[in-house]
Amino acid sequence: MEIIILPTPADVARTAADAIEEQVRRGPSVLGLATGSTPLGTYQELIERHRTGGLSFAQAQAFLLDEYVGLPSAHPQSYHSVIRDEFTASVDFAADAVHGLDGMAEDPQAEAEQYEARIAAAGGVDLQILGIGTDGHVGFNEPMSSLGSRTRIKTLTRQTRQDNARFFDHADDVPDHVLTQGLGTIREARHLLLLAMGEAKAEAIAAAVEGPVAAICPASALQLHPHVSVLVDEAAASRLAHRDYYTDTFGRKPAWQGL
Numbered sequence: 001m002e003i004i005i006l007p008t009p010a011d012v013a014r015t016a017a018d019a020i021e022e023q024v025r026r027g028p029s030v031l032g033l034a035t036g037s038t039p040l041g042t043y044q045e046l047i048e049r050h051r052t053g054g055l056s057f058a059q060a061q062a063f064l065l066d067e068y069v070g071l072p073s074a075h076p077q078s079y080h081s082v083i084r085d086e087f088t089a090s091v092d093f094a095a096d097a098v099h100g101l102d103g104m105a106e107d108p109q110a111e112a113e114q115y116e117a118r119i120a121a122a123g124g125v126d127l128q129i130l131g132i133g134t135d136g137h138v139g140f141n142e143p144m145s146s147l148g149s150r151t152r153i154k155t156l157t158r159q160t161r162q163d164n165a166r167f168f169d170h171a172d173d174v175p176d177h178v179l180t181q182g183l184g185t186i187r188e189a190r191h192l193l194l195l196a197m198g199e200a201k202a203e204a205i206a207a208a209v210e211g212p213v214a215a216i217c218p219a220s221a222l223q224l225h226p227h228v229s230v231l232v233d234e235a236a237a238s239r240l241a242h243r244d245y246y247t248d249t250f251g252r253k254p255a256w257q258g259l
């Protein structure tokens with residue numbers, strides 16, 4: 001794992017956007033997109049680079065990590081709507097290049113299996129953006145998710161429903177169930193970019209990076225992946241015990257200048 005501690009959330013957003021831009025400029029790419037508040041600054045940065053710097057997503061495809069069960073895709077808080085409104089409609093993805101799970105599928109298991117097949121048919125994910133929940137979830141893989149799990153239906157924890165209540169009119173409107181890529185699915189992406197900002201994420205980041213690989217902290221499963229970049233601001237890094245090791249460059253330029 002490469003742990004990159006940056007001064008501010010804006011630096012995290014810019015550095016993540018650099019990695020995505022580099023991937024997309026390399027040629028046809030498959031991106032894994034997260035929703036939630038964490039990647040919003042990154043998406044803003046990419047939209048700006050599209051508008052002013054000619055960055056094009058016309059050759060890219062994208063797969064969402066997860067979706068609420070029971071929300072039609074037109075619901076403003078469905079992740080279909082969120083990613084369209086916050087990112088994909090403001091750049092130049094081709095029609096049908098952005099894929100998500102159907103939260104209204106009559107057979108969620110069949111939907112999950114078809115989604116895995118669509119990812120495989122696209123050649124797998126080149127670069128996966130990830131946020132982290134305060135309980136250590138990635139995607140919606142809540143604590144005690146199997147470290148080898150595949151895309152499936154999951155029940156949200158009370159903590160995650162509370163955390164996400166801010167996006168809904170009433171706390172009770174947060175769905176109980178979700179469809180999410182599994183930890184095994186996520187770990188098949190070729191490069192993982194885990195982003196976290198703010199003190200509220202500090203404990204989860206410390207457990208994910210320095211804790212044992214254990215289902216109690218699903219993000220710790222990322223330690224098993226060969227190419228993970230963890231981009232955190234100072235606040236999210238504040239509980240890391242080995243900060244000096246991550247920041248020591250011995251006078252050289254930091255490794256993250258070219259993720």
Ligand SMILES: O=P(O)(O)OC[C@H]1O[C@](O)(CO)[C@@H](O)[C@@H]1O
Nearest residue numbers: 035036037038131132133139140
């Ligand atoms: O970025 P937030 O809103 O803090 O949420 C943390 C993570 O939980 C999720 O909402 C669940 O997938 C992600 O979208 C996000 O990365």
